Amino acid sequence: MTIEVRNLVKKFGSFAALDGVDLKVDNGELLALLGPSGSGKTTLLRIIAGLDWPDSGEVSFNGEDALAQGARERHVGFVFQHYALFRHMTVFENVAFGLRVQPRAVRRDEATIRARVKDLLDLVQLDWLADRYPSQLSGGQRQRIALARALAIEPRILLLDEPFGALDAKVRKELRKWLRSLHHEINVTSIFVTHDQEEALEVANRVVVMDKGRIEQIGSPNEVYESPATAFVHGFIGESIELPVHVADGVVRLGSRPLGLAVDGLASGASRLFVRRHDMQVGPAGSGAFEGAVQHVRNFGPVQRAEVALFGGETIEIDAPRDKELRAGDRIGLEPRRYRIFAGG
Numbered sequence: 001m002t003i004e005v006r007n008l009v010k011k012f013g014s015f016a017a018l019d020g021v022d023l024k025v026d027n028g029e030l031l032a033l034l035g036p037s038g039s040g041k042t043t044l045l046r047i048i049a050g051l052d053w054p055d056s057g058e059v060s061f062n063g064e065d066a067l068a069q070g071a072r073e074r075h076v077g078f079v080f081q082h083y084a085l086f087r088h089m090t091v092f093e094n095v096a097f098g099l100r101v102q103p104r105a106v107r108r109d110e111a112t113i114r115a116r117v118k119d120l121l122d123l124v125q126l127d128w129l130a131d132r133y134p135s136q137l138s139g140g141q142r143q144r145i146a147l148a149r150a151l152a153i154e155p156r157i158l159l160l161d162e163p164f165g166a167l168d169a170k171v172r173k174e175l176r177k178w179l180r181s182l183h184h185e186i187n188v189t190s191i192f193v194t195h196d197q198e199e200a201l202e203v204a205n206r207v208v209v210m211d212k213g214r215i216e217q218i219g220s221p222n223e224v225y226e227s228p229a230t231a232f233v234h235g236f237i238g239e240s241i242e243l244p245v246h247v248a249d250g251v252v253r254l255g256s257r258p259l260g261l262a263v264d265g266l267a268s269g270a271s272r273l274f275v276r277r278h279d280m281q282v283g284p285a286g287s288g289a290f291e292g293a294v295q296h297v298r299n300f301g302p303v304q305r306a307e308v309a310l311f312g313g314e315t316i317e318i319d320a321p322r323d324k325e326l327r328a329g330d331r332i333g334l335e336p337r338r339y340r341i342f343a344g345g
């Protein structure tokens with residue numbers, strides 16, 4: 001099933017939660033909607049599901065107008081952050097629910113329902129929990145059951161809204177891997193909402209980065225990480241240093257200091273320079289585009305994270321390899337291995 005969204009606008013009062021969104025989702029894709037709180041992710045998902053309606057714009061499934069259909073007719077499976085499983089029903093009955101309430105004409109017989117539920121519980125690898133009640137499950141198990149339940153009706157599209165949002169970091173990581181392999185197995189067109197960049201980049205085959213009701217960039221995880229299209233995407237994805245610079249006649253300055261960085265075709269004026277923390281190469285004082293004094297150093301994992309007060313007033317954090325140990329008070333030079341400059345202050 002393909003999904004196409006065209007020029008979608010949704011307003012709450014005078015506030016545009018979606019401000020002209022265009023999006024195409026290919027059949028069988030696992031797409032992540034990534035953006036800060038309030039960027040419109042949930043609103044977009046709810047409109048695709050048929051739980052909410054836009055003020056203008058189009059949504060089609062396989063070329064057919066989805067907005068003409070109610071939520072039920074769209075055959076969409078939905079998993080929320082807090083999915084309310086029925087507390088008084090066993091896991092088995094929760095998963096069976098959608099099948100039991102189907103209209104009589106299409107409802108399957110009891111043996112077929114039981115076989116299907118068993119298959120779904122196998123699929124989410126929780127068949128051994130069939131007789132338990134939701135209160136006897138962990139959060140991660142509950143979300144897997146919620147997914148089995150959403151899949152029971154054989155949805156044409158699967159929509160997941162922060163499905164792992166309420167779980168702790170370790171369980172989230174496990175479930176990410178699990179979701180990716182599950183999707184590989186069932187291959188149903190899926191969109192999941194997250195504000196966690198690591199989750200989006202690890203799970204999805206394409207990532208849609210949203211801000212303020214608009215799409216900033218759509219691309220593979222590698223594309224949005226390596227070639228951010230806008231200052232917002234650079235600042236949001238990966239850990240970036242952002243510095244206010246000024247471009248005049250092809251010369252980039254931080255305060256009055258010329259940085260010796262090349263700019264191609266960038267208009268003169270206030271601009272923003274972005275460098276990933278690990279792309280700042282440390283050298284002796286007097287070398288490199290920047291100079292500064294180390295303020296604090298924290299060591300964790302393969303890197304040392306150093307706070308550096310640049311001469312010129314800005315303080316930045318860099319991630320340096322641990323082969324040359326940095327100490328508070330060191331004067332160092334810094335040269336960005338890679339950087340991007342975006343026009344505008």
Ligand SMILES: Nc1ncnc2c1ncn2[C@@H]1O[C@H](COP(=O)(O)OP(=O)(O)OP(=O)(O)O)[C@@H](O)[C@H]1O
Pocket residue numbers: 012017035036037038039040041042043044195
């Ligand atoms: N029913 C509503 N009435 C008024 N404003 C709303 C309503 N629903 C959403 N909004 C506003 O629309 C904007 C987008 O909300 P939405 O829930 O889509 O964001 P989100 O990106 O999913 O955020 P989060 O990650 O916090 O869930 C927000 O500013 C929100 O306050």
